[in-house]
Amino acid sequence: MIEYYDISGCYILRPWTMAVWEMMQTFFDAEIKKMKIKNCYFPLFVSPAVLQKEKDHIEGFAPEVAWVTKSGQSDLEVPIAIRPTSETVMYPYYSKWIRGHRDLPLRLNQWCNVVRWEFSHPTPFIRSREFLWQEGHTAFATKEEADKEVLDILELYRRIYEEYLAIPVIKGKKSELEKFAGGFYTTSVEAFIPNTGRGIQGATSHCLGQNFAKMFDITFENEKGEKAMVWQNSWAYSTRTIGVMVMVHGDDKGLVMPPKVASVQIIVVPVPFKDADTQAIFDACDATVNTLNEAGFRAEADLRDNYSPGWKYSHWEMKGVPLRIEIGPKDLANKQVRAVRRDNSAKIDIPMVNLVEQVKDMLDNIQQNLFDVAKHKRDACVKTVRTWDEFIEALGQKKMILAPWCDEMEVEKDVKARTKGETGAAKTLCAPFDQPDLEGVNCFVTGRPGKKWSYWGRSY
Numbered sequence: 520m521i522e523y524y525d526i527s528g529c530y531i532l533r534p535w536t537m538a539v540w541e542m543m544q545t546f547f548d549a550e551i552k553k554m555k556i557k558n559c560y561f562p563l564f565v566s567p568a569v570l571q572k573e574k575d576h577i578e579g580f581a582p583e584v585a586w587v588t589k590s591g592q593s594d595l596e597v598p599i600a601i602r603p604t605s606e607t608v609m610y611p612y613y614s615k616w617i618r619g620h621r622d623l624p625l626r627l628n629q630w631c632n633v634v635r636w637e638f639s640h641p642t643p644f645i646r647s648r649e650f651l652w653q654e655g656h657t658a659f660a661t662k663e664e665a666d667k668e669v670l671d672i673l674e675l676y677r678r679i680y681e682e683y684l685a686i687p688v689i690k691g692k693k694s695e696l697e698k699f700a701g702g703f704y705t706t707s708v709e710a711f712i713p714n715t716g717r718g719i720q721g722a723t724s725h726c727l728g729q730n731f732a733k734m735f736d737i738t739f740e741n742e743k744g745e746k747a748m749v750w751q752n753s754w755a756y757s758t759r760t761i762g763v764m765v766m767v768h769g770d771d772k773g774l775v776m777p778p779k780v781a782s783v784q785i786i787v788v789p790v791p792f793k794d795a796d797t798q799a800i801f802d803a804c805d806a807t808v809n810t811l812n813e814a815g816f817r818a819e820a821d822l823r824d825n826y827s828p829g830w831k832y833s834h835w836e837m838k839g840v841p842l843r844i845e846i847g848p849k850d851l852a853n854k855q856v857r858a859v860r861r862d863n864s865a866k867i868d869i870p871m872v873n874l875v876e877q878v879k880d881m882l883d884n885i886q887q888n889l890f891d892v893a894k895h896k897r898d899a900c901v902k903t904v905r906t907w908d909e910f911i912e913a914l915g916q917k918k919m920i921l922a923p924w925c926d927e928m929e930v931e932k933d934v935k936a937r938t939k940g941e942t943g944a945a946k947t948l949c950a951p952f953d954q955p956d957l958e959g960v961n962c963f964v965t966g967r968p969g970k971k972w973s974y975w976g977r978s979y
């Protein structure tokens with residue numbers, strides 16, 4: 520997937536990873552184009568004056584901003600920041616381009632890299648100093664339009680996780696403490712890693728309200744000839760998605776790639792025998808690959824003569840190829856192939872005449888099974904609690920905790936302080952849109968009437 524790089528927190532994304540990124544990008548890019556969102560590209564560099572424009576947006580993040588201070592031997596007059604996100608890069612131009620209501624909605628997206636010079640221990644995909652993402656930045660005349668788009672984009676993020684990466688996620692709203700400080704409200708899709716008992720934010724879709732319109736003077740003349748501020752959203756998913764996929768589906772044999780995003784969906788391995796017709800077997804492998812590729816699958820044959828079939832089985836299992844097809848003399852004689860699933864190791868013999876539709880069924884079944892298994896494991900990690908003691912017990916059991924609380928920032932800060940430990944504090948992950956009943960339910964911390972049910976847990 521990656522190669523480590525000689526700068527800490529930076530990783531080389533190798534083709535096996537890049538193919539997954541491109542598969543997701545193909546889906547998401549097509550979907551936002553259906554929504555009339557257009558791609559653009561803004562510069563990597565941000566001038567300090569503009570970056571400081573929004574102090575409370577930037578203050579918490581300032582230590583993460585990377586700066587260019589020299590070119591060659593000479594110092595730059597003024598240091599230049601490398602974008603950690605592009606609000607301050609783009610919005611001065613939104614202000615210039617948006618004059619009247621006919622200029623709205625303005626809906627732009629860019630596929631790019633961003634740099635955040637984080638100091639907590641770097642982790643491939645999950646926490647890197649440079650990563651790839653898409654960032655959407657939209658402006659509307661009304662709050663209603665913005666509110667609707669926030670949820671439309673969040674649904675696309677759910678589809679990326681559940682339909683492509685086979686990972687169950689929870690849609691919800693971030694708490695006041697966890698939301699993007701520069702915004703109005705933040706929605707997210709939240710995943711959970713059963714093996715470590717930690718939640719992970721999968722993607723975010725923010726409504727920025729009119730906060731940035733105020734800061735960057737992004738106004739328009741509405742139909743009544745009045746000057747009004749725009750309502751804005753910004754939304755992103757990143758290469759972090761791939762790290763979640765590795766952690767959720769990986770097993771002791773290595774990666775397990777969901778078929779929808781697998782660079783190679785089927786690997787065909789010849790099983791030659793000493794007195795068998797090796798050339799006939801190799802020809803059958805090539806024919807099988809061609810048939811499958813012509814049917815729209817991503818199949819390859821491993822015809823290397825310096826590795827044994829057994830070695831090849833382990834190699835491609837470690838790389839997570841969803842389906843292996845073995846062809847030996849017996850298979851040839853019976854005009855069949857042996858198919859082996861990566862997700863549950865099931866082996867079945869397929870008549871060559873049924874190859875395409877049976878492979879399609881198996882890949883669809885693998886995709887669904889990966890999701891079902893991940894959902895079952897995630898659901899087994901969820902615990903609903905009503906009291907502090909139950910909360911602490913569930914936290915110790917590495918659960919994702921659904922608890923009613925009074926939704927006050929001070930209370931969340933208090934929970935963080937009281938659960939701080941070497942494996943990190945508990946925090947809210949999101950308040951699920953799908954809220955259980957709050958009738959007669961009290962806050963698990965303060966005992967005051969419960970205002971909201973939220974998922975809590977340790978997180979990445």
Ligand SMILES: O=C1CCCN[C@@H]1CCCn1cnc2ccccc2c1=O
Pocket residue numbers: 576577580581583584603604605606635654655699723725753754755
């Ligand atoms: O999430 C998104 C979605 C895409 C567009 N940006 C928003 C909000 C980014 C919040 N953020 C996150 N890290 C930062 C790091 C340094 C400077 C600024 C920031 C910063 O504004």
